Amino acid sequence: MNKFVTMTLFAVFLVVSGIVYQNFYRPASIAPVKASGNIKEVKVRVLENKWKWSPDIIEAKIGDTVILKIFNEDPFDHGFALEQFGINKRLFPKRETTIEFVASKIGAFSFYCSVPCGEGHYVQTGTFIVTE
Secondary structure, eight states: OOHHHHHHHHHHHHHHHHHHIIIIISOGGGSOOOOOSOEEEEEEEEOTTTOOEESSEEEEETTOEEEEEEEEOSSSOEEEEEGGGTEEEEEOTTOEEEEEEEOOSOEEEEEEOOSOOSTTGGGOEEEEEEEO
C-alpha cells in the first residue's frame, strides 16, 4: 500500500478517535467552560511594606471573565501567580498591571507572589474562589 494512503488513513483514524473521545469519554471535570459573558473586574493592591494583597480573597462565578487590576505600591517588583489558570505575571513597582482570564474551574485556588521580594515573600498569599 502506498505510504501516503497509509498516512491519510492514520490521520483520519486519529481525528475520528478524538471526536469520539470528546463526545463520549472525556470526564466533565476537564471539559472546557464557555465564557458566560459576565465580567468581574477586581482592583487589587500589593500593600506597601506589608507583603499582603488587598483584598486577599477574590470571588467569581464559573464562566466569568475576570479582570484583575493589580497596583504594586512597593518600590520593588512582585509577581502574581495563579497556577491552575496558567497565570504568572510580574508586577512592576508603583504601576498597575492588568490580568484577564476566564474562571474555568470550580474550587478554591491559592495565588501568591512569584518574585522573591523580601522577608514576607512566603506569606504573601491569597485565595481565588470560583462558585457555580
